[in-house]
Amino acid sequence: MSKLFVSEHPLIHTKMAMLRDEQTGTKEFREIIGEVASLLLYEATRDLPLKEVQVKTPIATATCKTIDTKLAMVPILRAGLGMTDGLLNLLPAAKIGHIGLYRDETTLEPVEYYCKLPLDIEERTVFLTDPMLATGGSADAAIGFLKARGVKNIIFLCILAATEGVERLQKNHPDVDIYAAAYDDGSLNEHGYIVPGLGDAGDRIFGTK
Template sequence: MSKVVVMEHPLIQHKIGIMRREDTSTKEFRALASEVAMLICYEATRNLPLTDIKIKTPLVETTTKEIAGKKLCIVPILRAGLHMADGILNLIPNAKVGHIGLYRDEETLQPVEYFYKLPSDAKEREIYVVDPMLATGGSAISAINQLKARGITKITFLC
């Protein structure tokens, strides 16, 4: 299933505009990347299934919702994706984290993997690959293809 969703929310557009400015500091860029990732994650997780659970409040027992058995894994493409992962982990602190390291071969201009580490149960998880850098899409395609080659099927790319 291939689906591209372009998020044109005013807050996302505003923050991306600040990130792109020449005079944006590294510290500000990192904070903005984290904030944009949270906003994108909010939309990307919209359809996660929920289940009812019983809880006890200080006053009464009641029923509430929780994410239904979905195991999530955030996989930043190193290093730029790390700031996005931080933002997403603010929303989903129990998600596991993996990493894919890529660099571009200057002769072939193709991505080359130099690091790959995912949780041992990654095949059972919904994977969110994150990278704020999307020029040709080469790194994103390479990372997703590497995941698929290792038997992972539930992949969402956030950029």
């Protein structure tokens, strides 16, 4: 079964309180999403392979280590875009793909409308991002799209996860680890939103609420 990592870092706890607050405005909400994404990526990259390199310092030659794998960020549109800048702050050389999904308001199931990925995506470790893991439908579908294109190493990053979504991913994709800034173990409401949650992340990021 895939690993579920939920952060207990004081910085993330503090920033999550701000994200949950309904009084937090669009600009601040967007900035905090990026900050939390950066902190989460720090944890998610902990086990990436390394290689030794020789670096000439002003004094002598040093033996150093660098990440030894190609990387890609793939946000699930549109809300996943809110995490991208925060990730690129740490890994600016990573390539970017996009998967566009919307949720059918009747069935709550995802519908694909766009998918554009780097040509060598199958050679890369992919960080798939979406702020909310609620029913898990969008993440489940997006992981399926990536696997169909030959991707073997996928790590899912979210700001807030719920039990239903976690269980769905662990059942359907036991090879995909999940990194969440916070976890709500309550049920979803009738609209499929996480309770207590933080509302619609996409609306709050882009000011369309």
